[in-house]
Amino acid sequence: MKKFFLKLLLFLPVPFIIASVNLYIDPAHIFNSGKYLENAAEYLHEGCNVANLINYDDRLLQKIYIEKMDMPKDVIVLGSSRSMQISNKLFPMKNFYNNSVSGADIHDLLAIFHLYEKNDLLPKTIVICLDPWVLNGAFIDTRWKSLINEYNEMLSKIGKSYLKVNVTIEKIKFMKKKLTELFSFVYFQSSVNRFNNDEYYATLKDSLDTYILYSDGSFFEYEYSKRLLDEVNTLAKNFNYGSVHSFLKLDEVRCGILDNFFEYLTQKNIKIIGFISPFHPITYNSIISKNPAYNEAEIYFKSLSEKYDFMIYGSMNPNKCNLKEIDFYDGMHLKKEAVNLIFKKSLQMDQTCLSDIDPLRADTIIVPYQDSTNQHFAEKNSD
Amino acid sequence: MLFNSFAFVVFLPIVFILYWFVFNRKIAHQNFLIVLASYVFYGWWDFRFLSLIFISSIVDYIIGLSLNKASKINIRKHLLVTSLVINLGLLGFFKYYNFFIDSFVDAFASIGYIMHARTLNIVLPIGISFYTFQTLSYSIDIYRKKIEPTKNIIAFFAFVSFFPQLVAGPIERAKHLLPQFETKRCFSYHNAIDALRQILWGFVKKIVIADTCASYANDIFLNYNHQSGSVLFLGALFFAFQIYGDFSGYSDIAIGTARLFGFDLMRNFNSPYFSRDIGEFWRRWHISLSTWFRDYVYIPLGGSRSDRKHKQILNILLTFTVSGLWHGANWTFVAWGFLNGLYYIPSILFGNIRKRKLVTNKIVAFDSILPGAKELLQILITFLLTLLAWVFFRAESISHAFSYLNNLFSLSFFSLPNKSYLPGLFLLLLFIIVEWIQRRKQHGMQIERFTIFIRWPIYYFLIFAIVLSFNGESTFIYFQF
Numbered sequence: 001m002k003k004f005f006l007k008l009l010l011f012l013p014v015p016f017i018i019a020s021v022n023l024y025i026d027p028a029h030i031f032n033s034g035k036y037l038e039n040a041a042e043y044l045h046e047g048c049n050v051a052n053l054i055n056y057d058d059r060l061l062q063k064i065y066i067e068k069m070d071m072p073k074d075v076i077v078l079g080s081s082r083s084m085q086i087s088n089k090l091f092p093m094k095n096f097y098n099n100s101v102s103g104a105d106i107h108d109l110l111a112i113f114h115l116y117e118k119n120d121l122l123p124k125t126i127v128i129c130l131d132p133w134v135l136n137g138a139f140i141d142t143r144w145k146s147l148i149n150e151y152n153e154m155l156s157k158i159g160k161s162y163l164k165v166n167v168t169i170e171k172i173k174f175m176k177k178k179l180t181e182l183f184s185f186v187y188f189q190s191s192v193n194r195f196n197n198d199e200y201y202a203t204l205k206d207s208l209d210t211y212i213l214y215s216d217g218s219f220f221e222y223e224y225s226k227r228l229l230d231e232v233n234t235l236a237k238n239f240n241y242g243s244v245h246s247f248l249k250l251d252e253v254r255c256g257i258l259d260n261f262f263e264y265l266t267q268k269n270i271k272i273i274g275f276i277s278p279f280h281p282i283t284y285n286s287i288i289s290k291n292p293a294y295n296e297a298e299i300y301f302k303s304l305s306e307k308y309d310f311m312i313y314g315s316m317n318p319n320k321c322n323l324k325e326i327d328f329y330d331g332m333h334l335k336k337e338a339v340n341l342i343f344k345k346s347l348q349m350d351q352t353c354l355s356d357i358d359p360l361r362a363d364t365i366i367v368p369y370q371d372s373t374n375q376h377f378a379e380k381n382s383d
Numbered sequence: 384m385l386f387n388s389f390a391f392v393v394f395l396p397i398v399f400i401l402y403w404f405v406f407n408r409k410i411a412h413q414n415f416l417i418v419l420a421s422y423v424f425y426g427w428w429d430f431r432f433l434s435l436i437f438i439s440s441i442v443d444y445i446i447g448l449s450l451n452k453a454s455k456i457n458i459r460k461h462l463l464v465t466s467l468v469i470n471l472g473l474l475g476f477f478k479y480y481n482f483f484i485d486s487f488v489d490a491f492a493s494i495g496y497i498m499h500a501r502t503l504n505i506v507l508p509i510g511i512s513f514y515t516f517q518t519l520s521y522s523i524d525i526y527r528k529k530i531e532p533t534k535n536i537i538a539f540f541a542f543v544s545f546f547p548q549l550v551a552g553p554i555e556r557a558k559h560l561l562p563q564f565e566t567k568r569c570f571s572y573h574n575a576i577d578a579l580r581q582i583l584w585g586f587v588k589k590i591v592i593a594d595t596c597a598s599y600a601n602d603i604f605l606n607y608n609h610q611s612g613s614v615l616f617l618g619a620l621f622f623a624f625q626i627y628g629d630f631s632g633y634s635d636i637a638i639g640t641a642r643l644f645g646f647d648l649m650r651n652f653n654s655p656y657f658s659r660d661i662g663e664f665w666r667r668w669h670i671s672l673s674t675w676f677r678d679y680v681y682i683p684l685g686g687s688r689s690d691r692k693h694k695q696i697l698n699i700l701l702t703f704t705v706s707g708l709w710h711g712a713n714w715t716f717v718a719w720g721f722l723n724g725l726y727y728i729p730s731i732l733f734g735n736i737r738k739r740k741l742v743t744n745k746i747v748a749f750d751s752i753l754p755g756a757k758e759l760l761q762i763l764i765t766f767l768l769t770l771l772a773w774v775f776f777r778a779e780s781i782s783h784a785f786s787y788l789n790n791l792f793s794l795s796f797f798s799l800p801n802k803s804y805l806p807g808l809f810l811l812l813l814f815i816i817v818e819w820i821q822r823r824k825q826h827g828m829q830i831e832r833f834t835i836f837i838r839w840p841i842y843y844f845l846i847f848a849i850v851l852s853f854n855g856e857s858t859f860i861y862f863q864f
Contacts, residue, residue, distance in 0.1 A: 001403065004575050010839070014846055185853040192851065 019182045025191035028055040030181050034064065040200060040213070041065045048202035050213045055190070058101040059146040062112050065097075065217075072121040073097050077217070078112055079129020080104035082277035085336040086127060088216040090343045098217030103141045106134045106254050110261060111147035114154035125271040132297040132316065134258065137251030145170055158260040163253065218336070224329040232328055236280035239287075239331030247293040250300060262308045274305055274312035277339075281318050283331035288316075313346035384427035386636045387589060387853075394424065395640065402644055403570055414541045414564055417644070421546035425510075432508040435473055440543040442469050443518040447532035447539075450525045459526060466522035470515045477508055482712030510550030512709055516675055518543055521557040523679060530558050538564035547640040551633050553651040553671035560648070568645030577829065578642035584828035585635030587845050591852045592814050593628030596621040599807045604777055607787050612796030615787060617804050619770045622777045624811055627656065630669070635826055654746055654822045656769075656815075659761035661726040663743035664769060676706050687731070695731050700724040710776075715784060719775040726768055746822050 029036040037057070040050050041064040074094040077086050081102045088096035099112050109128060116122055133139040144151065145165075152164045181187045206212065212220040227235075265272055276298060279287065287294050298316050305312045314321055327338035334342075384390050398420045406412040426433050446466045453459050491498045521542075524530045533539050542561045548554075603610055603618030610618070634651035641648045651671050658664035665673045677686075681702040687695050700721060707720020730739060747762065748754040754762065771788070778784035821827045828845075830838055 001570055001572075004570075004572055007576065011842075011846075014843075014850075018850065185850045186855070189851055189853075 015183055018185070018188050021191045022182055022184065022187050025194050027187070027190040027194040028181075029057065030178055030187075033057045033060050037061045037064050041068050043202040044213070044215050044217075045069075046202070047215045048204060049206065049215055050200050051203045051205070051208050052210045053200040053213050054211055057143075057146050059108065059111070059143060062099050062101060063115055063147065063150075066099075066112075066115040066119055066121065069119065069121055071095070072116070073123045075125040075127065076116070076123045077127040077129070077275075078104070078109045079127070079275065080108075080131050082131060082333060083127070083129035083275055083339075084217075084219045085334060085339040086275070086343065087214065087218040087336065087340075090340060090347065096216055100129065100217065101143070103143055104129070104131070105139055105141055105144050106257055106261075107144035107151045108147065109134070110154040110158075110257070111144065111150035113261075113265075114150040114157070115147070117157075118150070118153070122268060122270065125273065126265065127273045127275055129275050129277060130297075130301045130312070131277070132247060132294050135250045135254045135297050135300060136247045136293070137254060138247070145174070154261075155257070158257070158264045160257055160260060163257070220336075221329075224333070227329060229326055232280070232330060233282060233325055235330040236282040236325070236328065237286075237331075239280070239283040247291055247297075249293055250296055255300060259304060259307075262304055262310075266308050272308065272310035274301060274310055275342075276301060276312055276314040276316055277332070277334055278314055278318040278321050278323055278342075279316055280328040280331045281323075281325055284316060284318055311346065314342045384424045386633065386640075387586065390427060394420075395643075399643060410565070410567055411535075411537055413568065414535075414537045417541040417546070417564075418537060418544060421541070421544035421549055424546035425544065425549060428509055429506070432506075432511075435477075435508055435511065436514060436544055436549075439470060439473065439515055439518045440540050442466060443522050443543075444532075444536055444539045446522050447525050448534065450522065451532045463522060463526045466519065470519045474511055474515045477506075477511055479708075479712050486714075513552050513554055514543055514549060516554050516672075517556075520554075520675065520679060521561075524557060530561075533557075533561055533565065535565060545641070545646070547637040547644075547646075548648055551630070551637070552669075553634055553637065553649050554675055555648060555671065560646070563646050570645065573831075574645075575643055577831065578639040580828040580830065581635050581639035581642070581826045583842065583845055584826050585632045585637075585639060586849050588628040588632030588635065588827075590632075590849045591628075591845075592810065593625045593632060594854060595807060595810060595852060596625035596628065599804060600625050600777070604787070607783075607790060610790070611798045611800065612791045612793045613798050613800045614804070615791040616796065617800055617808075618787075619774050619777075619791070620811070621807060623656070623766075623770050623773050624814070626773065626776070627652075628814075638826075650825065654818060656766055657747050657762055657819070657822060658765050659743050659747055659758055660730065660739055660765055661723065661768060662730060662739055664765055665723070666740075666743075672706070672709070676702050676709075680705060692731055696728055699727045699731065703727075714781050715775050715778050718781055718784070719772050722772045722775060726772075749823065 023031055026032060033056070037060055040053055040056075040061060043050050044065060045068055073096060075091045075096045077083050077098040077100055079100045081100065081104075084098065084100040084102075086098055086100070088094070088098075101108050101112070113126070148165055148167055148170055152161075152167065155161055155163050203212070206214065207220060207222075207225075209222045211222065214220065262272065278284070294316060301312060318324070318327070321338075321342055323334070323338055323341075327335055329335060384394060398416070401420075402413055402416055406416040422433055422436075425436065443466055446462050450459055450462050453462060488498045521530075521532075525532050533542075538561065541564050542555075542557065545555075545560070600618055600621040603614060603621070607615060607618065631652035638648045638650070649671055651669060653667040653670065655664050655668035658667055681698060684698040684701060685694060686698060689695055689698070701724075703720040703724030704717055705720070707716045707718070707723075710716040710719070747758050774787055774791075775781070775784045778787060817827055821829065830841065833841075
């Protein structure tokens with residue numbers, strides 16, 4: 001038996017190799033996230049785009065970016081991947097930054113706003129992407145926890161301190177996650193694949209065959225851009241709203257937090273623009289027929305806009321925005337050109353937003369980049 | 384609990400250490416630990432269904448003892464029928480209730496009579512087909528006076544619930560496994576090392592081969608309407624190796640794990656895809672089930688003893704159809720079983736089953752490196768026939784299977800498939816080469832003949848192949864049966 005156990009010891013290098021490779025390559029930057037993103041934030045501040053920035057903690061990037069800011073922005077965007085296409089082109093002559101993060105929840109909206117307030121950098125206008133799952137108590141994305149302290153602090157400010165999350169428990173959970181990833185086979189596979197991938201780099205180009213995070217915080221994804229209509233429609237058909245965004249009823253606690261948040265923004269004299277990103281027609285018909293909570297969420301957002309006197313651009317219903325299947329990347333992500341269309345029409349109606357350029361900040365205005373416009377939109381815009 | 388889960392990686396060493404170092408004083412203690420560990424292993428999935436294993440165990444334990452005491456044939460028959468009704472009743476209710484209700488409703492609907500019958504929301508208990516067959520064979524063998532019942536209740540419970548083979552076999556016979564629970568087990572270093580090799584090979588088959596093939600096969604079967612005939616052929620090919628890797632991989636892990644505890648389980652697969660005829664295939668594929676159906680269904684029906692060919696054909700078709708139904712409550716499995724039965728008919732008609740059995744008892748090219756041209760052709764034909772049958776096994780419905788085959792046998796069969804399948808095909812080629820080289824061995828990793836400088840790089844290569852292929856805790860196909 002002793003010989004048997006001694007022989008088993010010869011397999012000990014296996015977990016050691018896995019842990020070492022995971023720790024050294026760290027493809028998702030779990031073990032050295034902050035350090036990895038420092039340069040990316042620098043590039044963005046210098047007005048450069050960042051190419052090939054993959055598998056990173058986008059909440060942490062927002063934090064580092066905001067902490068490096070020295071002047072407030074005129075317009076910022078808070079939201080999910082569904083608002084990442086909003087670019088500074090829509091707000092010419094304004095100091096603009098898009099702080100959207102993937103899978104953003106109500107926690108992210110509060111936490112990122114608090115980063116601005118904490119650093120005394122409150123913007124004049126905030127575009128808030130009103131995703132339906134913001135009001136879904138069953139939404140389980142935990143990525144927001146990178147900004148757990150900011151979220152707790154913001155809860156106190158809007159009078160909801162009793163909802164604070166226990167930071168110690170979350171820290172223990174995070175440590176457990178780190179330990180799991182250290183020995184994870186799947187993480188090891190990502191580490192090995194990473195051998196072939198270069199690191200991110202600064203660029204002035206606005207289209208490359210990789211992911212680009214623009215200097216205004218919006219993004220370009222090469223993989224999305226080359227999708228054919230058939231592919232998009234298949235993705236829309238297979239949109240898995242059931243498991244990810246299973247949404248049976250509006251969550252009262254979340255409704256309360258959002259209400260208080262808007263009240264707080266109004267008290268601070270910050271102009272609010274609500275943005276409801278439309279769903280792909282196929283996805284929309286599917287979710288609306290099966291799940292009335294989506295519709296209730298839109299009605300609730302509209303009630304808030306009336307209460308706090310702000311405009312909502314867009315609607316979950318693509319027909320209301322005159323959008324077709326070709327305007328989407330998948331079941332719930334609009335192409336940049338479609339977002340531009342919604343915003344241009346709405347901004348024309350919302351005159352107050354165009355009138356308040358601060359001449360003192362004219363030297364900090366970032367020149368908007370030229371993005372390519374496809375034939376479909378060229379025709380639409382000429383109409 | 385899945386073999387390919389983190390829970391099992393923790394569970395196995397704990398049970399192993401307790402078994403050999405803490406509970407090693409008495410056989411009864413070790414058996415008790417096995418029962419406890421097996422119930423934890425099963426309860427990890429859903430503890431409520433432990434009651435079914437308990438019921439099945441206690442019923443056959445009591446019936447076994449009663450059969451031994453009873454001398455009157457009538458009483459013995461009643462006792463056996465009780466065992467059959469309870470075991471098959473459990474199996475029938477949990478596995479087939481909804482299937483039969485739906486089938487009746489559909490059958491009446493096809494003649495214009497609309498019935499409204501209630502189906503139930505029944506969860507299929509994992510492994511129920513395996514352990515009910517194991518306990519059934521115990522009672523039947525006692526009834527036939529082939530074995531004596533055991534009085535040792537702990538040993539019997541351990542025999543029924545033995546965790547390595549509880550949920551997906553091999554389906555053991557009491558005559559082979561039960562005595563092992565009643566005798567002292569000794570730890571053998573060489574046996575344990577080879578058991579680890581067998582477990583490693585099982586994981587390679589499951590994670591590297593089956594799961595990789597599954598990703599190709601699932602995609603092709605799902606989008607079969609948009610694929611050329613040649614790609615559909617590859618879909619069936621990938622599925623053939625998916626199911627082989629999945630199930631024989633499970634069996635290797637089960638047998639290897641049992642060996643770590645000093646038990647010898649029966650071999651369940653023996654290079655089935657190198658078979659030269661369908662009879663040989665069924666002597667090499669899921670051996671524990673094939674022999675079960677042979678002993679408890681085919682032979683009692685009359686087997687091949689009848690002089691009338693049509694009776695022999697009927698027995699074969701019936702056995703294979705029931706065997707198909709055993710696999711799942713779906714007409715696709717019935718069709719798969721029936722088709723395999725049809726493949727036997729030429730052998731019955733030409734009366735060469737026994738002759739062929741003598742020829743194919745040994746693995747192909749037993750004394751040579753490569754098969755002869757005739758053998759190669761036989762292997763290819765047999766493999767293509769099984770491939771055709773696998774389409775029914777994998778399809779969602781009978782109409783899905785026919786549409787798939789219809790598209791497969793079209794002109795597009797001669798088109799060149801996409802290059803994206805090349806990595807999968809290359810992996811299969813490697814696997815087939817290893818299987819061929821090791822075809823005379825008990826398992827693919829029986830490599831003790833090599834020096835340490837060859838063995839250890841192989842171990843490390845395979846371990847990292849598993850690590851790099853692992854894509855989550857995927858279940859084994861045969862769990863659903």
